[in-house]
Amino acid sequence: MVVYKLTYFNIMGRAELTRVMFAQAGVEYEDVRLTFEEWGKLKPSSVFGQLPMLEIDGVQYCQTPAINSYLSKKFGFSGKTEEERMRVEMIGFCIHDMAMKIPHMEKDEKKKKEGFERAFKEDVPPLLQKLEAILKQNKNGDGYFVDELSSADMAWMLMADYFEIKCPDLLKAVPKLAALAKKVAEEPKIIAHKKSRPNTEVYLLFPIITMVVYKLTYFNIMGRAELTRVMFAQAGVKYEDVRLTPEEWGKMKPSSVFGQLPMLEVDGVQYCQSPAINSYLSKKFGFSGKTEEERMRVEMIGFCIHDMAMKIPYMEKDEQKRKEGFERAFKEEIPPLLQKIEALLKQNKNGDGYFVGELSSADMGWMLMADYFKLKCPDLLKAVPKLAALAKKVAAEPKISAWIKSRPKTEM
Missing domain, CATH: 1.20.1050.130 (Glutathione S-transferase Yfyf (Class Pi); Chain A, domain 2)
Incomplete structure (x- = not known):
């Protein structure tokens, strides 16, 4: 019986995909949510001074991509072949890149407003079109990114949740992607997770x-x-x-x-x-x-x-x-x-x-x-x-x- 402990702040952020995978897999874990003061005390003893951090039987691991890649394979959310696994990871990183186009951390309000407008009008739409084209390669877009539900689908659902709050018009141009996000969100275990999770700031969704x-x-x-x-x-x-x-x-x-x-x-x-x-x-x-x-x-x-x-x-x-x-x-x-x-x-x-x-x-x-x-x-x-x-x-x-x-x- 493996003991998992996930440590992050009390926001969705870079840990939310990890939490969603635990929920969908039905695997128990300790969901530790720190204040910034608590993290300041814990940081010197952590593996790389970074959060999120996943502990497996007491061994610390960090770096969100590594954690999610591990759990995706461990829980069967990474495809059935090595090619499907690379496709899942490729899409996951591309969704991350899409999120990085949005200047969440900009402190200058004018620059932040301009950055959001540029992201939603210029940077993100062509990436969404490319992502929808990839989705259509499988069952004409009526399935998942690969044959079965994967971490890429869950990551996209989280990204779509953000767009629904910040710029819902983005999803109107990609109906297949919008339908996929809705389908993933209707998975019973994911519904239960969303209903029970703390009501916190969305923040950055990811950073043969x-x-x-x-x-x-x-x-x-x-x-x-x-x-x-x-x-x-x-x-x-x-x-x-x-x-x-x-x-x-x-x-x-x-x-x-x-x-x-x-x-x-x-x-x-x-x-x-x-x-x-x-x-x-x-x-x-x-x-x-x-x-x-x-x-x-x-x-x-x-x-x-x-x-x-x-x-x-x-x-x-x-x-x-x-x-x-x-x-x-x-x-x-x-x-x-x-x-x-x-x-x-x-x-x-x-x-x-x-x-x-x-x-x-x-x-x-x-x-x-x-x-x-x-x-x-x-x-x-x-x-x-x-x-x-x-x-x-x-x-x-x-x-x-x-x-x-x-x-x-x-x-x-």
Whole structure:
């Protein structure tokens, strides 16, 4: 009997999809809702200083995408095949991206009003059209995103609930999506959850044995596609590595699944969102651990490495702000995160192994992050010798070493 404990604030926010899945699965869990003062006291002892946090038999996990991916698979809400699972995750991340178009956190009232208008009139409608087109690929839009109810359907229901409050006209243009949201909301266990849950602020809703043909499309840089390429190399699986110029992408973009790169095609079917792509390939190639708990750990660490990378202001155009941002990231923000990641590594063979029992996508993701630190701020790695040794060990894997030597010399 697994004991689950979910900790978050007393709002819907990033924990609501998790709560809905627990409700639909009929699985008991402790729903802990903290005040900000209570979280301030608990934060130093939490795994990464982040909420939501899911505890499984006393072991802490964070990162909403990792938690929801784990529960989705555990409860049977992620499709029946690996391709369906990637489709479910792709849609989930695209719904998250849609939510991110809405400036919930903007403090300037004028900018907030303008941002909401722009989101509801310009940014969100084309994404909804694309989402409805994907829904129509299954039973002409009268079913779910895949054959059975999935976490993607539940996430869409929550997003639609928000639109009904803030901008109901959005749903009139996508009747199939509107009908899907209504159908999911009428599931008896979900109805019961909605009736019994605390009446709180909505806030941010999220923040086969065949010869498969793979085609990866991105720009001629490492960027968001490099972990995918490294996994293909380590797995020894052939794929077409398409590298576009910005001009070529401009022509291709309107016909792509969500107007985003990187894009992975599997037997001609397009998928985007690098977290969904990497999660799919990690499982497909055996780089995601052996148990569901190991898989969640791998994804948690991967997302935390991504969060660390986001502390670095790569895209800042103001040179003074860029310089200050890099200094702040390398001196203040990243060092404590590295200490936490090294502490996680030390839980396995005192830090002399991998993040889980065998080489995983988390180890490869860390190797790439460490390569960047070696170029930009090598002193960072001196404070985490176990992590530095892990990066070196992963880079020495024969297939990865061969890839590093043969790949195009491009901007990191």
